[in-house]
Amino acid sequence: MRNVEFRTAASAQGGLVVMAGVAGVAAGSRVQLRDHAGRVRSGLVIRSAADNVVVEVFEGTDEIDLERTWVRFLGEPFRLPVSRDILGRVFNGSGQPTDGRPPIISADRRDINGEPLNPSARAYPREFIQTGISAIDGMNSLTRGQKLPIFSGGGLPHNRVAAQIVRQAKLLGEEAADFVVVFAAFGASHADARFFQESFEESGVLNKVVMFLNLADEPVIERLLTPRAALTAAEYLAFDLDYHVLVVMTDMTAYAEALREVAVLRGDVPARKGYPGYLYSDLAEIYERAGRIKNRRGSITLIPVLSMPSDDITHPIPDLTGYITEGQIVLGRELSGEGVYPPVTVLPSLSRLMKDGIGKNFTREDHPHVASQLFASYAKALEVRGLAAIIGAEELSDADRHALAFADAFERRFINQGEDEDRSIHETLNLAWDLLSMLPKDALTRVSEEQLAKYHKGTA
Amino acid sequence: MGKILEINGPLVKLELPQTVLGEQVRVGRMGLIGEVIGRAGDTALAQLYEDTTGLRPGEDAEGLGWPLSVELGPGLLGGIFDGVQRPLQAMRERSGDRIAHGVAVASLSRTQRWHFVPEPARRAGTRLAGGDVLGFVQETESIRHRILTPPQIEGELLELAPEGDHSVEEVIGRVRLADGRIEKLHLFHRWPVRTPRPFRQRDHAVAPLITGQRILDTFYPLLKGGKAAIPGPFGAGKTMLQHQVARWCDAQIVIYVGCGERGNELTDILESMPELKDPYTGRSLMERTLLVANTSNMPVVAREASIYVGITLAEYFRDQGYDVVMVADSTSRWAEALREVSGRLGQMPVEEGYPAYLGSRLAAFYERAGRVETLAGDHGSVTLIGAVSPPGGDFSEPVTSHTKEIVQTFWALSKELADARHYPAVDWLESFSGDVNSAAKWWAEHVHPNWQAARAAALGLLAESEELQRVVNLVGVEALSSEQRWALESARLIKEGLLQQAATDEADSFASPEKQYALLAALLEIHRRGMDLVQLGAPAQRLIQMPLLAQARRWKSQHGSDDLAGLQAKIAAVPQAFEPLLLEYASTRQPAGAGEARP
Structure with missing residues (x-):
């Protein structure tokens, strides 16, 4: 079948060519079409019946002439x-x-x-x-x-x-x-x-x-x-x-x-x-x-x-x-x-x-907790930022002001980095603790007390 | 013997006279399996469970004479099967790391021998009815696999094998049926998946399914034999929550159906379950677990079947008198498979391309859950938990909205909570449970009589805080009275100290009902004591600064369910923490609300 060319195209429309009088073609097999100008297009059998086959042509069906199109069924999928x-x-x-x-x-x-x-x-x-x-x-x-x-x-x-x-x-x-x-x-x-x-x-x-x-x-x-x-x-x-x-x-x-x-x-x-x-x-x-x-x-x-x-x-x-x-x-x-x-x-x-x-055997033992804390603190800080936009920063409590400062620093120093800056995971985690230390210890409930004692740089 | 006429994606038109709708067919030189879904004259339309690439018109096709069925017998537990119950581990040995075309492997091992112990009451000459227990095989350390008489058999037991080792295909007994025919009995039997297995009658569900997840057990309980749905957009933690339920729930058998989901999620279960201990039996969790997997890259037609394979396996263990949980992740992928096939059949689509029968199919599927009296007179249950993956997180889409009408318990996941890393991201306002009153009886009897009142108080506080938060978002926290600020803070404490639960934290991953109640009661106690103080004139700001609040948020992860005493000790110290403030304000006895300024 690989070596036989069929010239029995019955219809061509919108990328699909129907071949009549072709029997027993494997579904999903690859097809080569040669048009009157000698250009070779490739396609795929998407529907195979006993007497006709529908072929999807990848390069489209523009300028296809039903009488002058030769089709070869390769009998195998795209390889x-x-x-x-x-x-x-x-x-x-x-x-x-x-x-x-x-x-x-x-x-x-x-x-x-x-x-x-x-x-x-x-x-x-x-x-x-x-x-x-x-x-x-x-x-x-x-x-x-x-x-x-x-x-x-x-x-x-x-x-x-x-x-x-x-x-x-x-x-x-x-x-x-x-x-x-x-x-x-x-x-x-x-x-x-x-x-x-x-x-x-x-x-x-x-x-x-x-x-x-x-x-x-x-x-x-x-x-x-x-x-x-x-x-x-x-x-x-x-x-x-x-x-x-x-x-x-x-x-x-x-x-x-x-x-x-x-x-x-x-x-x-x-x-x-x-x-x-x-x-x-x-x-x-x-x-x-x-x-x-x-x-x-x-x-x-x-x-x-x-x-x-x-x-x-x-x-x-x-x-x-x-x-x-x-x-x-x-x-x-x-x-x-x-x-x-x-x-x-x-x-x-x-x-x-x-x-x-991540964690103890992969990166560092505090990594999961630090990540969770960053998410929680940043989410909360964004709420505060939304609030500040409404009532003005002057009305905020001290705790809220800390949160705002944290959010800004988080975006400027943690997320922001150079296109050629390659930070190690330890640098990343240390930077995270620098930022978390802007917040009081009581606000950090996702990290353990031991981690706070070890890494938190603030006094509160 | 018939032949292939036409191939169109997974649909194949066959010349196959006298076939029956639903019959299994084997098609082509590759021997692909499928089922007949339509007939017209001598032609039949079949959908194949495998990719049809390479199939040619003119190749042979044959009807196999039975509908899609599963093999029910020892050897199921701890295994992983594909959507038509082919054993994936055995297939890997046969055809390598990838699933090759047309591989046929029996669901249950034909060579493994099981130690069968007959039931003493089953003597030759006695009556035998469908569902009767013939004996048992100790399949795993914790699960005794009862060998059941196939439901359709009724007659006189002629003989039954004595205690000894058998493979599943060996004859272990013979029955003379009413019409005189002799039927052989084996350790296993087959059952068509689209037919619910029979039982004597439906029973009332009486006990809650304990999942060890506080937001579920304490706030939105599900009964054993109930139906629940977990809808949520991607990234809201559906899979994580379902894994947690599969790990920690107090069912005896867990069937996890990965329907159109990620391969790595099943790998995660396969790798983690054997190492985790069942908190109830102390045995490996894998011993009670069975996986059915049609991952998203496996053929779609088998996806439609996988849900039915799973529920039939669940019913089989129910009929042995077990409490079974089936987790289906995700029913949306099942519905999409239904849509894909109906589209190829040219059926008229209704909403979002889904066929008109989507709602009735879903309802009929969920109805296979329930607590029943089995044919043998035992009690067993199937609890069904279906994940729903609404496109774009839109709960008004057809699958979610139909499911919402069917289930009793609805655990709605919220993108906002997940984005704030509040896990499990179960939304306490959107979720519901119709079983709170039944569950309350159990909690009152087994844990604490005050459970229902405490649950209602906590939910009330959460709802109130939602209102207050709206006010704060408009005009700032200064607009609130001290009482309101304290209520807001207490709700936050409940969210962070009780509702949030870390699946990866060993002490927090599972919370026993006792621990759940202890935490709930303790946090409400903090709220009540604080409120008393506020009414004595203490400003909320001073209460909010108490170190107790940060400490209480860590209790859940400091004391596991096996260290209730340690938790109780911390809780007992709560009144002390309020002591200094109480002394200060009780003596001044200011009227409530009059003392915003610090003394």
């Missing part, structure tokens, strides 16, 4: 050839090299859809990754094998934050030898892609990066393949070659929009905001490929970046993402406007796996 040589290479969204170097030749070609990991084979992520960013390390710690998205908005510095994480991420007490990056961009601008490329170059990790780029002006439907190809490469690097892989994907919103576009063409029933009902499962197929496996050395840590449409965290894309990922780092326009970098809004940010990766 990505993998070998050690993919490190340092740049591919397009469906895994073809675009860096002008020869294609990857390998007998090992993997289905980009992967297979679901058996839940009993997973190993729980417990190793603390130090990113050098206080707002993350101190309060929303990342662990190896976690999936922690950055929720952002147009104009916010999510790319710079992601690049800083890539530059600085390390495991305590371990050299960076086994560490590689898989970077996937879909719907990203050329400027964004170049920013990352240059940032990897500057930090000298370019030969440890695999890039999959589907840029804003490239075929939309190809975006559905891009994260899957990237994760297939990541799985190979992590679980065959024992690397610790950090996967950065941007921008998940562009992916979800591509999915919606295809769903509409297929005639799927829309759920919220026109997105198909299976958006959740589809996103989960991507995100859940992060993790660790028992008895394997490597790991996949996933940092998807997504821009929240109109900064709305309840929009289906961030909402469903939040239900799948293990927390989220939320960037805020207000902090950014005040010149705070990274503008991490700590209250809605969260790392679910933090509790198991």
